[in-house]
Amino acid sequence: MGLCVGARAVRIGVMPLAIAGLLGSGAVAWADQLKMGLLVPGSVSEEGWNRIGYNALKGVEEQLGAEVSYVELQQNPASFAKAFYDYASQGYQVILGHGFEFQDAALEVAEQYPDTYFLISSSDIHEGNVIGLNTDTSQPFYLMGVVAAKMGQKAGLVGGMEIPPIQQAFEGFKAGARSVNPDFPISEAYIGNFTDTAAAKEAALSMIAQGADFVQPNASGATVGGFQGIAESGKNVGTFSIFSDFTEVAPDNILGLYKADYAQGVVEVVRSIMDGNPPQSNVAFGLKDEKVMQFTFRDDGPSSVPEEIRTEIARIAAEIAAGNIRTMSN
Incomplete structure (x- = not known):
């Protein structure tokens, strides 16, 4: 992939899939297998926020049979836009920018790729094909x-x-x-x-x-x-x-x-997109979503x-x- 200098792109576990058997009635007719990309502000090898984004990507791969790839970036807005462009131009139908800092770059690129869904973690936005996924911390x-x-x-x-x-x-x-x-x-x-x-x-x-x-x-x-x-x-x-x-x-x-358990939340959002029912507003997870948010004592x-x-x-x-x-x- 032609990603920006200093970024690390990794494609993981491509799994063949007969999309016709996966999608229900009214689903989006993907030209090819579902492809999802992930942008993280750092390394997925670190426990914490970046690993959560990686787990979400893996959840989509394992549960929805997607071809997935991720890129590790530094805090550089220009590199964010470049990575979004690269994924969208290569036919990735869903791209997750894992952090609020990716929002502006997604809005910039989304105008040129109206058929690509740009999901932005920790964001309250919903503008066309840019959808915020906000866990109410x-x-x-x-x-x-x-x-x-x-x-x-x-x-x-x-x-x-x-x-x-x-x-x-x-x-x-x-x-x-x-x-x-x-x-x-x-x-x-x-x-x-x-x-x-x-x-x-x-x-x-x-x-x-x-x-x-x-x-x-x-x-x-x-x-x-x-x-x-x-x-x-x-x-x-x-x-x-x-x-x-x-x-x-x-x-x-x-x-x-x-x-x-942000991973499962992302899986369900991507599933809804595949089924032709994308979110009509920003997605907000909270304590009401027991499968997503847990608070426990030691x-x-x-x-x-x-x-x-x-x-x-x-x-x-x-x-x-x-x-x-x-x-x-x-």
Whole structure:
């Protein structure tokens, strides 16, 4: 593939398929086998956000029999557009840009390829053939905020870039904490990228030095640096694994895990496109989608969330799923 310099493209597991037998009535008549491409802002070998995108691609391959390929990119908007162009020009019918940062490039390219669907993770957009797939992280982060305010005295939030998905998550955290204590102190910092683990580590250590006893990193590939800082502080600081299990990084600090089975969500969206029923609005997964979003507590750590708080969290989660609690101010 003629992808941009510095990108790494990989085609995986091509599987022959009789498309006529896969598609139901009213389905899109693909000229060839379904082909899906993936753009990730980093390496799929890393646990966390990029691996989730890869798992989604593999889910489409395994469940829908698609020919799939992915490309690993640095944070360079010009390379995003080039990769979208390359996939679309080679007949890929579905391309997933795994992150909000791919949205502008998708809009640029989509105008020239109206028959290609551009799916954008962590986006609220729906413009023609550009469809946002947004997991509402404000909901599980709201639960983390409740836990932080009930168990601690001060919290710190370490973000990557100050973009809507990260802001949404942190707004949810703050709303949850302040539902318990309106004056609960929360510090917030952004490292300006998603790759600098050292910066995330230093930001976490700085917050702990200023009295934070709960620190939550959320910085894609750099997230692990935040957990490293929490662990190396030697303090009794709580946190939650997000997207993947980071217990090995901070074994004395992880209280639980927020994980989204985004892969299955993507599979169902692609399936609907193949069946001729593409989403008519932005797709938003939340606590109501039990197969997609899970929030669990850890039972094997040196510190754990008390049973009465767990019971309260279960009640709040049910209220959020039912639409009775707003996890964001707007």
